Amino acid sequence: MVASVDGGAWGPDHRSGSINDAADWRVFRVLRALADVVLVGAGTARAEGYTALDRPRGLGHLHPRPLELAVVTRSGRVPPVLARGDRPPLVLTGPAGADTARGDVPADRVVVVGHDPADGEEGAPDDAVDLAAGLAELARRGLGRVLAEGGPTLLGDLLAADLVDELCVTTAPSLVGPGPGRIVAGAGPATTPRAVRLAHLLHSPTSRPGSPAGTTVARWLVPIG
Structure with a gap:
C-alpha cells in the first residue's frame, strides 16, 4: 500500500x-x-485499470510459474477488461455472486466462499465473501504466497x-x-x-x-x- x-x-x-x-x-x-497470486478488490481492479498480470520484466527468474490474479467481489461482477481477456482472473465471491461470476469467467475460475442462506443456518449475508476460506482454496491450488494490493x-x-x-x-x-x-x-x-x-x-x-x-x-x- x-x-x-x-x-x-x-x-x-x-x-x-x-x-x-x-x-x-x-x-x-x-x-x-x-x-504466487495478486489479490485485489473488484473496485480497485476497475479504478486502477487492472489487466491480466505477468511477471515483471527482468524478474521472471525469481518465480517459475505464471503470476495469477484473484478478484474479490460480493456481486460477482468482474471488470469487463478482465472478463473478456484471454487470461481471466480467479474470482472469489459469495453464493449471491456465484451465477454472475460464472457468466463473466469460466466456472473453474470461480471460487464460491461464503454463507448460503439455503442451508437454513444463521450467519453472514449471502453476498459476504469468506476470505479465510478463499485463501485456503488458493493455497490448495498451489497459490500460497498472496500479495494483497487493496484497496483499503x-x-x-x-x-x-x-x-x-x-x-x-x-x-x-x-x-x-x-x-x-x-x-x-x-x-x-x-x-x-x-x-x-x-x-x-x-x-x-x-x-x-x-x-x-x-x-x-x-x-x-x-x-x-
Whole structure:
C-alpha cells in the first residue's frame, strides 16, 4: 500500500498511482515477482485499470510459474477488461455472486466462499465473501504466497479476519490534504491497536524528475492470532 505523509491513500485522481514514484514501483515489482497470486478488490481492479498480470520484466527468474490474479467481489461482477481477456482472473465471491461470476469467467475460475442462506443456518449475508476460506482454496491450488494490493476496504477486511502477516507501506513525500481515505477502510467496528514489528525500512533520497525526494518503504510484521 502507498500513502502520502498526511495519510492519504490516493491523489486528486482517486488513484494510488498519482502519489507513488519510481522507488515505490521498484519495490512493487519485486513483490509481484515473488508472489504466487495478486489479490485485489473488484473496485480497485476497475479504478486502477487492472489487466491480466505477468511477471515483471527482468524478474521472471525469481518465480517459475505464471503470476495469477484473484478478484474479490460480493456481486460477482468482474471488470469487463478482465472478463473478456484471454487470461481471466480467479474470482472469489459469495453464493449471491456465484451465477454472475460464472457468466463473466469460466466456472473453474470461480471460487464460491461464503454463507448460503439455503442451508437454513444463521450467519453472514449471502453476498459476504469468506476470505479465510478463499485463501485456503488458493493455497490448495498451489497459490500460497498472496500479495494483497487493496484497496483499503479489502485490506480492512483482511486485517479484521486476522489474515495479514506482513504489511508493506510506502510513504510518499507529498501532502494531499483532506478528501482521500486511509489505506485501511471498511464498515467494521474499531479494533484494539495491534503492535507490529518493523522488519525492513528503505529510504530513497531521489525520486522521479520534478518530484520531491524522501520516499520511505517499510515492511511490517503483523502478528496473527
